[in-house]
Amino acid sequence: MSWFTRRWRRAVAERPQAQSATRPLSLEEEEARDRGYIFGESEGEISRLDLQHYMFRWEFGGDFMAPLSSPLTILDVACGTGRWARDVARQFPQAAVVGFDINQQQLETSLAEGARSGADSLPENCTFLAGDALEPFNFPDGAFDLVMARATSAFIPVAQWPSVIAQMARVCRPGGWVELRDFALVRSPHSALNELTVKFANLAAARGIYPGAGPYLGDFLRTAGLGNIQVRKVAVRSGGPQRATRGGRLMLADYLALLDRVTPFIAQAGIEQPDRWRQLLAQARSETALHPDTCYAEVELTAAVGQR
Ligand SMILES: C[S@@+](CC[C@H](N)C(=O)[O-])C[C@H]1O[C@@H](n2cnc3c(N)ncnc32)[C@H](O)[C@@H]1O
Numbered sequence: 001m002s003w004f005t006r007r008w009r010r011a012v013a014e015r016p017q018a019q020s021a022t023r024p025l026s027l028e029e030e031e032a033r034d035r036g037y038i039f040g041e042s043e044g045e046i047s048r049l050d051l052q053h054y055m056f057r058w059e060f061g062g063d064f065m066a067p068l069s070s071p072l073t074i075l076d077v078a079c080g081t082g083r084w085a086r087d088v089a090r091q092f093p094q095a096a097v098v099g100f101d102i103n104q105q106q107l108e109t110s111l112a113e114g115a116r117s118g119a120d121s122l123p124e125n126c127t128f129l130a131g132d133a134l135e136p137f138n139f140p141d142g143a144f145d146l147v148m149a150r151a152t153s154a155f156i157p158v159a160q161w162p163s164v165i166a167q168m169a170r171v172c173r174p175g176g177w178v179e180l181r182d183f184a185l186v187r188s189p190h191s192a193l194n195e196l197t198v199k200f201a202n203l204a205a206a207r208g209i210y211p212g213a214g215p216y217l218g219d220f221l222r223t224a225g226l227g228n229i230q231v232r233k234v235a236v237r238s239g240g241p242q243r244a245t246r247g248g249r250l251m252l253a254d255y256l257a258l259l260d261r262v263t264p265f266i267a268q269a270g271i272e273q274p275d276r277w278r279q280l281l282a283q284a285r286s287e288t289a290l291h292p293d294t295c296y297a298e299v300e301l302t303a304a305v306g307q308r
Helices: 003-014 027-036 043-060 083-091 104-117 158-171 191-206 214-223 248-261 263-268 274-290
Strands: 073-077 096-101 126-130 144-150 172-183 227-237 298-307
Touching: 043 083, 043 104, 043 227, 043 248, 043 298, 073 083, 073 158, 083 096, 083 126, 096 104, 104 126, 144 158, 158 172, 158 214, 172 214, 191 248, 191 263, 191 274, 214 227, 214 298, 227 248, 248 263, 248 274, 263 274
Parallel strands: 073 096, 073 144, 096 126, 144 172
Antiparallel strands: 172 298, 227 298
């Protein structure tokens, strides 16, 4: 039995309203995971996701938009490093916060780092599981007050958004909230970053993924039959103090790191030679350094919340 499952069982015993358990991924599922997720895994990816967490928080002024008062159960779908879940668990010590992700290794590494540094230990009311968000969720109906999915357009195939949101709505209690936060595609008036973005989108499209689904989140929730929908959009801009937004620098660092990470997948898919891809990345980095005050890149973030 894995550590994740043990901890989950303890949380379930304490809070029967959210009972379920996960199981270890089979070999086939692990292979499917590695084939499917284009950003891969590593310590570099953990740092990138942590940067992204703070960018979302700064740009939206908080970690969720749902009007919560004293929630008892919260689920984070594809929780990445689990940083959102840990922070929300501290904010709501009375709530059982559960995060699940297909990448158990990434979670374990992030938790071990937090425990080692002493800066981010695991709150007692926070539990993590390994699980596949593209399969029916292993939770009972109506188990959670808030169900969050952030930056999941990175892996949800366009055709599967309705079924993922249907699962989120199913495990949300009547009157509870489903929230999505995501990116549009990055825009840039500079040639290197523009070319990288077009090719990155082609790589995702070849896998049925649209990694800029942010603008459509409100429509997704509406189509799933949720009510009281609220949508908020913010434009994140890199550049000098006059033009940039607070998370702009983080956004550009995050995006360049992401483009770096996909280098092997771009080559495997025959979209670009690794040397040319690296050359474009180097050009993008030097352009940002040459024109630090211009708005080199801009991306719209969307937060959308709906009530079940
Ligand atoms: C861009 S990250 C976002 C992580 C987190 N939601 C956040 O905002 O920090 C996408 C996450 O989806 C996870 N993932 C990829 N495919 C998945 C799947 N089929 N089921 C669950 N998680 C998946 C990855 O391991 C990664 O942690």
